[in-house]
Amino acid sequence: MPFYDTLVAETAAERDYLLSAPIISDVMEGRFSLNTYLAFLHQAYHHVRHTTALLAAARERLSPAQQWLNAPLAAYIEEEAGHEAWILDDIEACGEDRDAWAARPPGFATEMMVAYLYDTVQRGNPAGIFGMVLVLEGTSSNLAPAVAAIVQERLGVPDSAMTYLTTHGELDQTHIAHFESVMNRIENPTDRAAIVHAARRVYRLYGDVYRAIPAEATVTGASGGIGSALARAFAEHGHALLLQGRDASRLRVLQSSITGVECDFIVGDLSDADERHRMAEAAGAFAVDTLCNNAGINHFGAFAGCDVARLIDVNVTATLALTQAVLPQLMSTEAPRVAIIGSAFGSIGFPGYTTYCASKFALRGFAESLAREYADTPLRVSYISPRATATSMNDDRVNALNEALGTATDAPEVVAREVLQCLERDRRRQQIGRTESLQGSLNAVVPAIVDRALRGKLSTIKKYFPENEHV
Numbered sequence: 190m191p192f193y194d195t196l197v198a199e200t201a202a203e204r205d206y207l208l209s210a211p212i213i214s215d216v217m218e219g220r221f222s223l224n225t226y227l228a229f230l231h232q233a234y235h236h237v238r239h240t241t242a243l244l245a246a247a248r249e250r251l252s253p254a255q256q257w258l259n260a261p262l263a264a265y266i267e268e269e270a271g272h273e274a275w276i277l278d279d280i281e282a283c284g285e286d287r288d289a290w291a292a293r294p295p296g297f298a299t300e301m302m303v304a305y306l307y308d309t310v311q312r313g314n315p316a317g318i319f320g321m322v323l324v325l326e327g328t329s330s331n332l333a334p335a336v337a338a339i340v341q342e343r344l345g346v347p348d349s350a351m352t353y354l355t356t357h358g359e360l361d362q363t364h365i366a367h368f369e370s371v372m373n374r375i376e377n378p379t380d381r382a383a384i385v386h387a388a389r390r391v392y393r394l395y396g397d398v399y400r401a402i403p404a405e406a407t408v409t410g411a412s413g414g415i416g417s418a419l420a421r422a423f424a425e426h427g428h429a430l431l432l433q434g435r436d437a438s439r440l441r442v443l444q445s446s447i448t449g450v451e452c453d454f455i456v457g458d459l460s461d462a463d464e465r466h467r468m469a470e471a472a473g474a475f476a477v478d479t480l481c482n483n484a485g486i487n488h489f490g491a492f493a494g495c496d497v498a499r500l501i502d503v504n505v506t507a508t509l510a511l512t513q514a515v516l517p518q519l520m521s522t523e524a525p526r527v528a529i530i531g532s533a534f535g536s537i538g539f540p541g542y543t544t545y546c547a548s549k550f551a552l553r554g555f556a557e558s559l560a561r562e563y564a565d566t567p568l569r570v571s572y573i574s575p576r577a578t579a580t581s582m583n584d585d586r587v588n589a590l591n592e593a594l595g596t597a598t599d600a601p602e603v604v605a606r607e608v609l610q611c612l613e614r615d616r617r618r619q620q621i622g623r624t625e626s627l628q629g630s631l632n633a634v635v636p637a638i639v640d641r642a643l644r645g646k647l648s649t650i651k652k653y654f655p656e657n658e659h660v
Contacts, residue, residue: 203392210399235295238273282350302394320387410484414580418601469514478522504548536629
């Protein structure tokens, strides 16, 4: 049997380990985000930038009997030169700071793979470097073209953000035939054994690199309508889940309905500092990279009848304090994200929702300020503003008011899709609904117009106040 065929056969188990990494199936099925792609590019940069140095080191250590391998190695060096720049170009084309990403350290698995390869060529048999070539070029030629098409279609990134995957994949397809011919010329049993051994190790190590690409999310308020829809949407996109809510029975039902990803939950009231501490500790143990702040309560009626302290404590204080507590864990990951679920009432003061509006205005300011404060870090903050949503938070009075006013109402699943799309496209702000977006802009520029419009609806709005809260 030609040695190339032997090499492929004897590394089948390790190759299957790499290809079984969950991130590969997630990408093939469209369950990923821009953060996932950036995390992949970041790790690729940190091993690709060593490729030519590793090949050159192998050339320097070739024995007299291995000198014929000089030419193939020189050709690989010429072909691979500058590919790390392609990766940084792709990162920049995604709207990111290439230098900031390059300066970030590699993940542990990537660092171990590179260290192993240097050890192989410096202390072992330099022919083992061809094990790396088999793994990286073979994997790229098999996966890169299909993955590139899926990534570009799902994320909507330009061609300039796909250089590494598309060009590298095309080149590696042409390289495989040449690689096969070189392998079939290797006759020394020691060299053959070194190549097989290195390929097995690199398949394993590269599989660990793929497995280390993060996708873990925490969703607060998961026992509510929007929260449960968010949990299912995150799961469909391949995120492992740590859920939080106040209703244990609902969380159990939700957990049992989620398959294919790890899902755990914590029952607690985030307005309690001890519960927030417990949640933050769990987020650290779960290694979350995304925090989705969705927990909140509402009040419709006269301002005089609202429990202001309770509403602000749950909607504002708990959200800010939990984010602050979880932030160290988030910042330890490759692509940390904070999503804050606000409201269209975070842009328009609406009669009957005075305290609720104040809380959502506060969250909008928090999201904007946090994003600007951390703009020089990998952290990305998104503020998503649903309009009226069909959840149990709205009682019969609110539903009747929405119908009387002709207010558009979305299903929770619509909101969840918008949130996931916002995160995938790395949008900082997202208002759901064109009319609501226009109204918010109008309120910011010429609020007097909105004042008059709402004054005309005030009697209708107050008609639906609780009987003991009429003013």
